[in-house]
Amino acid sequence: MKLKELAEQLGLSQTTVSRALNGYPEVNEATRERVNKAALKFGYSANANARRLAMGRVGAIGIVVPIHSSERFGPHTSEFLSGLAERLSRDEIDFLITPLINNDEISAYKRLISSKRVDAMIVSHPSLVDERVAMLAEAQFPFVLHGRTNIDTPHAWLDIDNKGAFYQATSHLLDLGHKHIAMIDGLKGFTFSEHREEGYRDALTERGISIDPNFIVHDCFSDEIGFRETQRFLSLKPHPTAILAGSMMTALGVSRAIRAKGYQLGKEVSIIAHDDVFPYLNASNMVPAMTTTRSSIRSAGTRIAEMLVRLLDGEPPETIHEVWPVELILRQSSGPPVIPAK
Amino acid sequence: MKLKELAEQLGLSQTTVSRALNGYPEVNEATRERVNKAALKFGYSANANARRLAMGRVGAIGIVVPIHSSERFGPHTSEFLSGLAERLSRDEIDFLITPLINNDEISAYKRLISSKRVDAMIVSHPSLVDERVAMLAEAQFPFVLHGRTNIDTPHAWLDIDNKGAFYQATSHLLDLGHKHIAMIDGLKGFTFSEHREEGYRDALTERGISIDPNFIVHDCFSDEIGFRETQRFLSLKPHPTAILAGSMMTALGVSRAIRAKGYQLGKEVSIIAHDDVFPYLNASNMVPAMTTTRSSIRSAGTRIAEMLVRLLDGEPPETIHEVWPVELILRQSSGPPVIPAK
DNA sequence: CTGTTAGCGCATTCAT
DNA sequence: ATGAATGCGCTAACAG
Numbered sequence: 167m168k169l170k171e172l173a174e175q176l177g178l179s180q181t182t183v184s185r186a187l188n189g190y191p192e193v194n195e196a197t198r199e200r201v202n203k204a205a206l207k208f209g210y211s212a213n214a215n216a217r218r219l220a221m222g223r224v225g226a227i228g229i230v231v232p233i234h235s236s237e238r239f240g241p242h243t244s245e246f247l248s249g250l251a252e253r254l255s256r257d258e259i260d261f262l263i264t265p266l267i268n269n270d271e272i273s274a275y276k277r278l279i280s281s282k283r284v285d286a287m288i289v290s291h292p293s294l295v296d297e298r299v300a301m302l303a304e305a306q307f308p309f310v311l312h313g314r315t316n317i318d319t320p321h322a323w324l325d326i327d328n329k330g331a332f333y334q335a336t337s338h339l340l341d342l343g344h345k346h347i348a349m350i351d352g353l354k355g356f357t358f359s360e361h362r363e364e365g366y367r368d369a370l371t372e373r374g375i376s377i378d379p380n381f382i383v384h385d386c387f388s389d390e391i392g393f394r395e396t397q398r399f400l401s402l403k404p405h406p407t408a409i410l411a412g413s414m415m416t417a418l419g420v421s422r423a424i425r426a427k428g429y430q431l432g433k434e435v436s437i438i439a440h441d442d443v444f445p446y447l448n449a450s451n452m453v454p455a456m457t458t459t460r461s462s463i464r465s466a467g468t469r470i471a472e473m474l475v476r477l478l479d480g481e482p483p484e485t486i487h488e489v490w491p492v493e494l495i496l497r498q499s500s501g502p503p504v505i506p507a508k
Numbered sequence: 509m510k511l512k513e514l515a516e517q518l519g520l521s522q523t524t525v526s527r528a529l530n531g532y533p534e535v536n537e538a539t540r541e542r543v544n545k546a547a548l549k550f551g552y553s554a555n556a557n558a559r560r561l562a563m564g565r566v567g568a569i570g571i572v573v574p575i576h577s578s579e580r581f582g583p584h585t586s587e588f589l590s591g592l593a594e595r596l597s598r599d600e601i602d603f604l605i606t607p608l609i610n611n612d613e614i615s616a617y618k619r620l621i622s623s624k625r626v627d628a629m630i631v632s633h634p635s636l637v638d639e640r641v642a643m644l645a646e647a648q649f650p651f652v653l654h655g656r657t658n659i660d661t662p663h664a665w666l667d668i669d670n671k672g673a674f675y676q677a678t679s680h681l682l683d684l685g686h687k688h689i690a691m692i693d694g695l696k697g698f699t700f701s702e703h704r705e706e707g708y709r710d711a712l713t714e715r716g717i718s719i720d721p722n723f724i725v726h727d728c729f730s731d732e733i734g735f736r737e738t739q740r741f742l743s744l745k746p747h748p749t750a751i752l753a754g755s756m757m758t759a760l761g762v763s764r765a766i767r768a769k770g771y772q773l774g775k776e777v778s779i780i781a782h783d784d785v786f787p788y789l790n791a792s793n794m795v796p797a798m799t800t801t802r803s804s805i806r807s808a809g810t811r812i813a814e815m816l817v818r819l820l821d822g823e824p825p826e827t828i829h830e831v832w833p834v835e836l837i838l839r840q841s842s843g844p845p846v847i848p849a850k
Numbered sequence: 851c852t853g854t855t856a857g858c859g860c861a862t863t864c865a866t
Numbered sequence: 867a868t869g870a871a872t873g874c875g876c877t878a879a880c881a882g
Contacts, residue, residue: 179869211622215560216859244586251575251607265593280553388788415788446730446757521853558875
């Protein structure tokens with residue numbers, strides 16, 4: 167069923183039917199009523215492509231997801247997308263996921279723009295100097311960045327205080343008396359990863375503790391990495407008495423390795439994990455309950471969707487940015503170091 | 509830059525340029541070369557909406573994701589989407605995710621069809637009698653079902669042998685000497701959940717073991733549910749000496765509860781989990797390594813994308829369906845029951 | 851091999 | 867308050 171047919175059925179012009187359906191004020195209420203009823207009855211719904219072609223606006227936002235590295239389409243991504251979806255569905259905005267196999271991200275973004283398939287985009291996982299952001303900002307294409315990057319051109323972004331999170335966590339461990347603290351975080355090059363390491367380093371340096379490169383790991387967020395690297399840590403002399411884990415997945419592996427060694431969490435070895443708040447993996451329910459730096463990635467998604475809508479409503483990008491604080495939540499996996507019984 | 513402008517630049521007609529770009533055979537190779545080079549130079553890329561309007565084909569497939577239940581947009585979904593993406597990106601097919609807040613799924617599907625935004629759809633999480641499937645099959649709209657349902661109208665689908673998986677797992681535990689076996693699986697009503705329970709029941713019945721409704725749980729897949737329900741199990745007399753977990757998330761919670769009670773996995777209480785194969789959560793790396801029924805949900809996604817492409821190429825839906833076997837992989841979390849030391 | 855012409859289905863001027 | 871006419875940018879018959 168198309169507009170023309172619907173109009174014929176009703177004995178009205180396409181124009182009037184179109185106006186009635188799109189809520190234009192100059193339509194007689196009775197007519198509108200009649201039109202709406204008929205549309206419902208015939209299951210009419212405008213051809214989105216024709217509509218977009220005519221209006222020049224799409225009603226969809228784009229997101230480019232590299233799919234070969236599990237790092238980028240794992241549980242974090244799905245939680246984030248859920249958050250986005252929650253807000254966007256209210257305005258009936260779809261999102262278009264463009265999978266990316268090779269590494270030519272820039273051209274994927276460019277194609278998405280020039281083919282006019284989306285009104286705006288969301289960019290995730292920025293590096294310190296991110297060429298995607300530079301390009302989009304330069305092109306003045308509306309987008310919101312999840313994370314931060316050092317690009318001068320004004321753009322909208324939302325980030326959490328990753329540096330503060332690891333600074334807080336490290337400082338807390340130092341307060342408890344730990345001298346040897348390790349960290350396992352995400353891949354090097356990403357801003358969040360660099361920021362976290364900065365926080366960690368600052369806290370140590372502030373107390374005059376030298377930094378041991380053997381205690382710093384950057385890799386994917388997974389149970390396996392957590393396990394393997396913790397085993398390595400525990401074979402060192404002296405070994406760390408506390409470990410920061412960049413994700414809950416990592417933390418699971420770290421925990422296993424600690425237990426496998428016969429140590430107790432929060433005793434011989436403490437652990438603080440960054441918790442992005444997964445509904446299916448709850449830090450407070452673990453045994454022992456896990457001390458975490460917490461910030462909901464899902465909420466971030468929702469908020470970013472909100473920012474996107476503001477951007478599309480014409481708000482200038484330079485006024486749209488936020489840094490979210492991260493809470494340190496003390497539970498039982500962190501405590502003063504206990505000397506292992508020989 | 510639009511087609512017209514590009515054509516003017518080249519001193520050619522729009523038609524020729526269009527044909528050159530779209531790989532039509534009747535174009536002079538030299539001309540094609542020239543056109544392609546110019547397109548690249550000017551960053552031209554066709555307006556997707558105009559293109560779709562003219563062609564009547566979209567180059568995108570749709571997927572409706574209910575977002576309020578974490579059950580439906582969790583790690584399983586993201587792995588599945590990754591798999592889809594892997595195959596679809598080869599044909600430059602995007603996917604459109606339509607978030608769904610209220611429960612009116614049917615009308616969301618109908619709108620997606622009549623607005624011509626997608627060429628085909630993927631339907632997940634069917635119930636035994638699924639009205640979405642009935643509607644789509646009736647409307648002869650191309651779609652592939654992930655899972656199975658009892659609908660007569662021919663349609664394409666891919667499912668794993670859920671019944672066989674739980675049958676195998678249960679039988680194995682019975683072979684080991686277990687008499688009291690519990691299961692924690694997904695929400696009731698979904699086909700996969702029902703099939704699994706069937707497999708479980710069949711195995712027990714076959715050995716003349718009566719079924720205790722207290723030993724059967726249907727709920728979301730999460731660490732928390734696994735933990736809570738296992739605590740409940742272990743407070744029963746007699747309590748189960750083996751537990752089937754419907755997901756790895758559930759299994760994490762089950763494991764914790766077993767350990768919290770002072771039992772060892774594979775000794776006092778055995779566990780077999782269904783493993784959808786998450787890259788960040790590896791059953792063989794757990795301590796003890798986890799016995800699983802394994803079937804990669806990501807591969808299923810890739811295969812379903814493949815089926816979708818065949819469907820769009822005109823293959824009739826009734827010839828497109830597969831049941832994948834599920835492997836039982838024995839590791840250390842399952843063993844003969846050990847009587848707890850008092 | 852290339853160009854001319856006519857839609858694809860809708861939103862939107864400009865009339866009335 | 868309603869209708870007729872125009873164009874969004876592209877593809878595909880139809881001609882040559």
